[in-house]
Amino acid sequence: MALTTSQVSTKRKALLFALATATVATAVAASPAAASPAAGPGTPKAGTTRPTTPGLDWHDCQAGLDGTHDGMPGGTECATLAVPLDYGKPDGRTVGIAVSRIRSDKPTARRGTLLVIPGGPGSSGVDRLARKGEALRKETGGTYDLVSFDPRGVGDSTRADCKLGADDLEPAHLRSWPRADGDIGDSVARSRRIAEACARNGGEVMRSLTTANEVRDIESLRRALGEEKLSAWAISYGTYVGAVYAQKYPERTDRWVLDSSGDPDPGRVARGWLANMSAAADDRFPDFARWAAAPERDAKHRVAARAEDVRPLFLSLAKRLDGVPERSADGKGQLTGNRLRMVMQQALYSDAAFEQFAALVVTARDAGGKPVPYELPSVSSADATVNMAVVCNDVHWPRSVPEYARDVRADRIRHPLTAGMPVSVTPCAFWKDRPAGKPTRITSDGPSNVLMVQSLRDPATPYRGALKMREAFGERARMVGVDAGGHGVYLGNAARAGEDSKRAGACADRAVTTFLTTGQRPASDTLCTTAGTESK
Structure with a gap:
């Protein structure tokens, strides 16, 4: 089954630990510091003069674009920012950070700069601004210059590469799916091999x-x-980056939007995000089941006659496919149980992916036991490197293989959809370099200028984890929950979902836009319902 270009891009950039979350009550000023243009020194004002940009040599991005950022709005500017490789050695070697900007087209309305912080780890902010820039400019009405960047290691910024082999770059291998019987021996060997390759080839940048x-x-x-x-709009893993920035530099934040947040527990960080995906898949799968059993589906996409039959059918099919080898005798890829589970987990990110996933399930269901040809798009070694390096460099991971095996056995029973993968061993268990410092603890110290927006059925950053972020921020934050499924809320899934989810998503979009353009947040945490009505 062929994948569309957009889905190939999504799978390529989602990577190993992809992260991912009713209607808004009457908005009130979040706090004088957050909502009033006159609140305190340094607060941006509407109509402010655009500052100069020392160290940034802007040029038209379209020059020599070569299709890398297709769809980039006309007039988008690009530059490269030199930053220290090691901030402890500010006069030493530098690395380049690729930056893009869409200037406000209404100087008298301009408040300042809105930074789009990408997810991942490993996603390109330059690409995201290319895809979302026009919609974001329309929503904010010229209030901001829109700026984003490729984090170090990503896209057009300075890269690192562990030089991983092709087999290790298979997406269903990068994620440590256990064998059919739950054994993690293959994952242990692969994780150790990847960690050794990174220690050998990754270098200072990694x-x-x-x-x-x-x-x-x-x-x-x-x-x-x-x-x-x-100001900022941070997405997925970017919400953790944004939260840490707000903790480290609270006086430098204006209006701060965190879209689809994970649990910021400093003792676990990415390990906790990954583990939370087991229950998150359980939360989200019923949305797909209802879609795939709807009477209006055609024969190519209707998985079962009743929604309650879709899950057991999927589990039975995945179990049967566990007996299929990854390659046929002539070397061509075949659909295995873990590849099917991998596609399922990724398809839950957006309703837009349901159709193709359902078609794959129907094809495998009707194959009569015959192998189904299938290839997952490969991930580049450099993309895999940045994703693994960030999560392994950030926090200490357990070293005990028996501990991982024990966790997998328990998780497979509790959450059979994901078959133990979210708690399985990763290269971080064998990482050679230990973190230099402790992860940042998010606290309630700072201005009340954070707005969180979160789907109730997010398959990557589940609502329960976002509640932990909300709790950590205390009165600094308000949270808008959205009675919908999928990963990413603002200007995202609502446009591609069913009518009920569209209403909930539109409600959330209004809340975020109102905050970015006026500084007003909901008076308390609120929920955007499928009815589109306001509810506490």
Whole structure:
């Protein structure tokens, strides 16, 4: 089954630990510091003069574009920012951070700069601004210059490469799916091999790939832009980056939007995000089951006659496919149980992926036991490197293989959809370099200028984890929950979902846009319902 170009891109960039979350009550000023243009020194004002940008040599991105950022709005500018490889050695070697900008087209309405913080780890902010820039400019009405960046290790920024082999770059291998009987021996061997390759080939740049350095790079970018404060829209893993920035530089934040957040527990960080995906898949799968059993589906996409039959059918099919080898005798890829589970887990990110996933399930269901040809798009070694390096460099991971095996056995029973993968061993268990410092603890110390927006049935960053982020921020934050499924809320899944989810998504979009353009947040945490009505 062929994948569309957009789905190939999504799978390529989602990578190993892809992260991912009713209607808004009457908005009130979040706090004087957050909502009033006159609140305190350094607060941006509408109509402010655009600052100079020392250290950034802007040029038209379209020049020599070569299709890398297709769809980039006309007039988008690009530049490269030099930042220290090691902030402890500010006069030493530098790395380049690719930056893009869409200027406000209404100077009298301009408040400042809105930074789009990408997810991943490993996603390109330049690509995201290319895809979302026009919609974001329309929503914010010229309130901001829109800026984003490729984090170090990503896209057009300075790269690192562990030089991983083709077999290790198979997506269903990068994620440590256990064997049919739950054995993790293959994953242990692969994880150890990947960690050794990174130690051997990754170099200084790979060792510098951390959340802490991305936060420092954002602060360097703020200074280069000449802005006293930044506003931000952070997505998925980017919400953790944004939260850490807000903790480290609270006086430099203006209006701060965190879209689809994970649990910021400093003792686990990415290990906790990955483990949470087991229950998150359980939360989200019923949305697909209802879609795939709807009477209006045609024969190619109707998985079962009743929604309650879709899950057992999927589990039975995956179990049967566990007996299929990954390659046929002539070397061609075949659909296995873990490849089917991998596609399922990724398809839950967006309703737009349901149709193709359902078609694959129907094809396998009706194959009569015959192998189904199937290839997952490969991930580049450099993309895999940045994703692994950030999560392995950020926090200590357990070293005990028996501990991982025990966790897998228990998780497979509790959450059979994901078959133990989210708690399985990863290269971080064998990582050679230990984290230089402890992860940042998010607290309630700072201005009340954070708005969180979160789907109730997010398959990557589940609602229960976002509640932990909300709790950590205390009165600094308000959260808008959305009675919908999928990963990413603002300007995202609502346009591609069913009518009920569209209403909930539109409600959330209004809340975020209102905050970004006026500084007003809901008076309390709220829920955007499928009816589109306001509810506490």
